[in-house]
Amino acid sequence: xxxxxxxxxxxxxxxxxxxxxxxxxxxxxxxxxxxxxxxxxxxxxxxxxxxxxxxxxxxxxxxxxxxxxxxxxxxxxxxxxxxxxxxxxxxxxxxxxxxxxxxxxxxxxxxxxxxxxxxxxxxxxxxxxxxxxxxxxxxxxxxxxxxxxxxxxxxxxxxxxxxxxxxxxxxxxxxxxxxxxxxxxxxxxxxxxxxxxxxxxxxxxxxxxxxxxxxxxxxxxxxxxxxxxxxxxxxxxxxxxxxxxxxxxxxxxxxxxxxxxxxxxxxxxxxxxxxxxxxxxxxxxxxxxxxxxxxxxxxxxxxxxxxxxxxxxxxxxxxxxxxxxxxxxxxxxxxxxxxxxxxxxxxxxxxxxxxxxxxxxxxxxxxxxxxxxxxxxxxxxxxxxxxx
DNA sequence: AAGTCCCGCCATGCA
DNA sequence: TGCATGGCGGGACTT
Numbered sequence: 001x002x003x004x005x006x007x008x009x010x011x012x013x014x015x016x017x018x019x020x021x022x023x024x025x026x027x028x029x030x031x032x033x034x035x036x037x038x039x040x041x042x043x044x045x046x047x048x049x050x051x052x053x054x055x056x057x058x059x060x061x062x063x064x065x066x067x068x069x070x071x072x073x074x075x076x077x078x079x080x081x082x083x084x085x086x087x088x089x090x091x092x093x094x095x096x097x098x099x100x101x102x103x104x105x106x107x108x109x110x111x112x113x114x115x116x117x118x119x120x121x122x123x124x125x126x127x128x129x130x131x132x133x134x135x136x137x138x139x140x141x142x143x144x145x146x147x148x149x150x151x152x153x154x155x156x157x158x159x160x161x162x163x164x165x166x167x168x169x170x171x172x173x174x175x176x177x178x179x180x181x182x183x184x185x186x187x188x189x190x191x192x193x194x195x196x197x198x199x200x201x202x203x204x205x206x207x208x209x210x211x212x213x214x215x216x217x218x219x220x221x222x223x224x225x226x227x228x229x230x231x232x233x234x235x236x237x238x239x240x241x242x243x244x245x246x247x248x249x250x251x252x253x254x255x256x257x258x259x260x261x262x263x264x265x266x267x268x269x270x271x272x273x274x275x276x277x278x279x280x281x282x283x284x285x286x287x288x289x290x291x292x293x294x295x296x297x298x299x300x301x302x303x304x305x306x307x308x309x310x311x312x313x314x315x316x317x318x319x320x321x322x323x324x325x326x327x328x329x330x331x332x333x334x335x336x337x338x339x340x341x342x343x344x345x346x347x348x349x350x351x352x353x354x355x356x357x358x359x360x361x362x363x364x365x366x367x368x369x370x371x372x373x374x375x376x377x378x379x380x381x382x383x384x385x386x387x388x
Numbered sequence: 389a390a391g392t393c394c395c396g397c398c399a400t401g402c403a
Numbered sequence: 404t405g406c407a408t409g410g411c412g413g414g415a416c417t418t
Contacts (some may be wrong), residue, residue, distance in 0.1 A: 026400055067393055162416060207396060213409055
């Protein structure tokens, strides 16, 4: 139990050198693989509670990594926090409901509840997040449309709760992007942009994208999304697969051995000497430099970098999973889609009261338009408003 | 103090 | 090379 985490036995953080071992591969330590192992370990009958320490030692990683996984799993309903160090296993069967809830929640406020000053509610924002089962609870506290943006605008209050930036919330918003729109393929860059409310300095974007990588990895290992490319731009992106039944997981061979051997795995392939040599000063220096640079080019009104680039996502039929607010349209049925979107427009436009949302909406329309014209080209459709 | 986990530096991997 | 990825752990925030 208290087998200490593998950690680095002894290592010289200095140097670079050394013997690098042959077999170190970051792939073997990826969050995605770790998640797969985690799932293989706990997604079985009889499991009802999961202890973080137990998981960490069984998987041979630090708790920090377990948090990464658990946080996103929880945001999809697979787990529920019970107490310190303790989670309740809900299983994959809880996913559909969770997705549905996210969809409804997202549809209701078009991805987020933005706060018009009259209904903010900064202070008491939620308390008990999800809890799918019983009641919907749609108080998706603030989130995505973080006020921020304008560097110097006066922020009413520091709506910057830690929770607002949590991996869990970000996961849910990322999922809403798929489930509440017609986008089927979205690149992490685009996702970050959308979730950030557009126009942001590189530093913030970079960090957001970094988080999205973590999320994408675990969602991928759950088969909720899959990596692909944008049809046109070729840029890597993720495709929403939705919940299609419970996938099967298998422990990676080494873990298996470790398990059967009753021994902590991981220790061996930990990249001891590879540790990055964080030369304090250079790191700090760099950080400062980046900060300044960030500030420098954060001119929020960069009219130049948004607008276009709408090729971030691809549209497609709606996810099979939870039936929801929007009808599942067929790709071929262009006219219907046109109709749907237009409906969507008139239905939602009125609610866009803040700039951020407006931009976001415009962004989507833009993307849709280009997609539309593209499709229309090879497959001219009769008339926009006549179904077939 | 212990538990959480945000953040972003910088190494890897792969065209 | 350059860009996409993502390991990793410092240290801030919560309990």
